[in-house]
Structure formats: C-alpha cells, structure tokens
Amino acid sequence: MKKVKVSLRPIVSKLNMPTVLKTTILPGDSIERLFIATQVGEIFYIGNGVIRTFLDIRPQILKLGVSSGGYDERGLIGLAFHPEFYYNGLFYLHYSVAGTQGPGALSGAFESFKPNPCDPKTLNLRWMNRETHYDHIDTVEEWILQSNGGPQKRRTLLNLRRPFLNHNGVNSLNFSPETGKLVLTTGDGGSGYDPFNLSQDDMEIAGKIIEIDVVKNTFNYNPPVVTRFNELPAPIQESLTVIAKGVRNIPGISFQRFNNQFIKYVGNVGQDLVESIFSFVHYKPIPVTHLNQAFIMNSEPEQEGFINLGWRGWEGAFPTSIIRGCSANPTLDEKTNAYYNEAIKTSVRRLPPLISYFHKDPRPDKFGATALTGVQPYMGNGIPDLTGSVVFTDLARNTESQTPVRGVLAYTRVRTDCKLNDFSVIETDYNFGSQSAYYVSLGTNLDQTRLYLGVYGSMKVTDINQGTVFEIVP
DSSP, rough: OOOOOEEEEEEEEEESSSSEEEEOOTTOOOEEEEEEEEESSSEEEEEHHHHEEEEGGGGOOOOSSTTTTOOOOOEEEEEOOOHHHHHHHEEEEEEBBTTTOOOOOOSSSSOOOOOOTOHHHHHHHOOOOOOTTTTTEHHHEEEHHHHHTTTTEEEEEEEEESSSSOOOOOSSSETTTTTTEEEEEEOOSEEEEEOGGGGOOTTBBBEEEEEETSSSSSSOOOOOSSBBBSSSOOOHHTTEEEEEOOOOOOEEEEEEEETTTEEEEEOOOOSSSEEEEEEEOOOOOOOOHHHHHHTTOOOOOTTTOEEOOOTTEEEEEEEEEEEEOSSSTOOEEEEETTTHHHHHHHHHSSSSSEEESSSOSSSSTTTOOOOOEEEEEESSSSSSTTEEEEEEEEEEOSSOOOOOOOOEEEEEEOOTOOOOOOOOOEEEHHHTTOOEEEEEEEEEEESOEEEEEEOOOOOOOOOOSEEEEEEEEE
C-alpha cells in the first residue's frame, strides 16, 4: 500500500481528554460545526474559530481516576446527534454516573485476571452478587436542545451496571444511516480476558452492538439498573435489537456508503496479541424479545446472519493467547491458548477481521500496536491516496525506547476478495517536541470528507487540559 504523508492542523488545544469528535448543524445555523466531548463531561463546539460550551455535565460524571492511579475508561464516552437534529434538537449521551462507584466484580486490580488452563475454575467464573459486586453504573440518555437555547435531559433509555472500570466502549453512540436507529457499542465489561465470558452470552448486555429504536415507546420512565436483557421491562426490550456479540472493547461503529449499501466498520481492541478491524455489509439483527424467548425456552436463537466478532475465544484472526515470558530465555515468549474449547466452538460462527495488526511487528515499515482508538472511512478528495480507504488510530507506538510517546495514524482498504488485508502507516509532519502524544480519538464530518484527530499528552484523565484536536489535512 502506498506511503501517505499528511499534515496535522491544530484546531483547539488545552482541552480535557477528547472522547468524541463529530460535526452537526445546529438548528437555525447553516454550517457544520465540530463538536468535541471530553471524558470529564464537557461538550464544546467550534463556531467561527471560537470554542463555545454546548453542555457541561461534569457534576453528573463519576469521579475519574481515583481508584486506578489516574487512568480511567469511564466518564462521558458517547455523544450522537439525531439524524433530524436540525429539526428536532434531539441528541444522546452515554456516561458513567456520579456516586455509583462500587467495589468491583472481582477483588484486586482491574486488569489482574488471567485465565489458567490448568485450573478450570478460572475458565468458568460467574459474575455473582451483581447488586453489590460491580464497579459503576453507565447511563444512556436522550436530551433535547430547546428552541430557547438550553439543552435539557428528556429521558433515560438504559441504566447499565458494569463489572469493572474498563471496556465501556468509547464513541459508543452512533446513528445508523441504514435503519435510522441509535447504535450502542458496549465493551465486555472489563478486567482482562473477559473473566465471565459476558461477550458470548446472548442475555448479557456487555460485549454487544445494540440498536435502539428511539421512536418506539417514547414515554418517559426511569428504567431499572440492569446487566442482562431479560431484566429490562417489556417496552424497553421491544425497542432493542442486537447486531453483534463477541466484542471486547470498541471505539464505535462507522458506516461507509458504497453504491446503495453501507459497509459497517467496527474495531475490536485486543488483549495481548493484536488489534482488529471488522467490516460487514449484510447482517441480521436479533430482536431482544427473541433472545429472551429462546432463553426462557432454553433453546438456541436463530443466529443466521448474526455477527460474532469471536471474543473471548478469538482475538481478531487468532485464538486468544496468554503471553508469558520464558524463564530460560527472556527474549522469547510462550503463548498458550487459554480458551481452546471456546475457540473451536466459535471458529466457524465468527466473522473474520478485515485486518488484525500486531502488538509486536518486526517488519521495518510497520509498528507495534498498543490499542485501537478510532476507525473512520475517508471519502474526501483532499488526500487522494486515502480516498475510499479506512483510516484508523492507535493510542501509542509500542517501543522499547524511552522517547516521548507517539500515537499512530494508519489506513487499510476492503479487499474485493474479502481476504485479510495489510495496512500502511500514514506519516505526519507535526512536531510534538518532548511532549507525549497519545492518539485518543478519531472523528469525521457528516459526509466523511474531513478527518479530525484527538491527541492527549498523558494516559491519565487526572492530568487535565493536555488535549489538542487536529484536522488531518494534505
């Protein structure tokens, strides 16, 4: 694939961690504005070169970084504007709620769980006592921008109890241009290796891609706090369909128009081996009412055309491996298939990825990955070598050296023969100096002709005002 060079043009700096970058046209306005949501709970927009506050819900956001040394994956992680936002003023938020901090579903640090193939107990853990053993509560809400100017909450769509502080998804709310429904992408609930295998369990809300019909049952009531679909009241169940399972953690879903269809892209953040991007055109979502029916009847729901990304048996194109250092030779790693049986069970049912790229890659023009943070199709002509491709960001180049951290921008394409594709690094000319530059988010405008990049100077949400948003330009 061709080497591509781009420039990064700073739009706004000294922001908190930017989690969502999107554009929309405000009611009564004539041009698209860039909206930036931050993890701590602010939403800004850029108007005539000036940054303005659209909404500030910081008091409603859980206190971040306290229990994890400053690092956190909770907070304001989803923002989506209704396709008719210009006329109806509706928009949607996904965030972690203040005052809901619990002790966690397992004792010990959030990434401490490692399955042990010699100890079946560790392979079949259950999430017990969920009312008390959980980390926090996430909420999905509908808001309206009133004609007199102020945004106001209208109703709560879902309240989700989450087992750990990580893997809640990011850029987790997006509208489907195909169905007009709100798509919620949730991670597997966190820790490492999905200890409770929530992502493959049809009844668990964790580890799924869910469509919410925001037009159905719009009367206001407060939904209960749940972890499973069958705990939801019937009217809410009726508004939900599930597109996919087997999700580990996901930086949103994006849609690329191709003739009269849309190619869907979803990234799945890896465990220890690879990061993966999946693409699909056709899918058959399963109504939650059908999943519930099958569960009650103790039968298997019809899964033809249902998307399975394969986690936790599969990490992208590979059976999930635990990586351990070899005691006799520190330069070598031992890789063990912890979930061998699960890998077999899901091997035929899973969707193979468009691309899996490695945490360690010895090839000279590649890079070692850390975590996938954004996937966006680019349909503009400004950077001709990228037109029609899929651009993605990785948090940080995985290097041994102690130089300042740099994120990575790269691209790939869908192959017409649907085989696994390779990728190419996009070179940037921006000089970050001695400052670290983690690439934390990637966004686009409405017709996907412009790309926006969110960069942060630290991995810690508690290190404030270290964010810059760039436009990626030729």
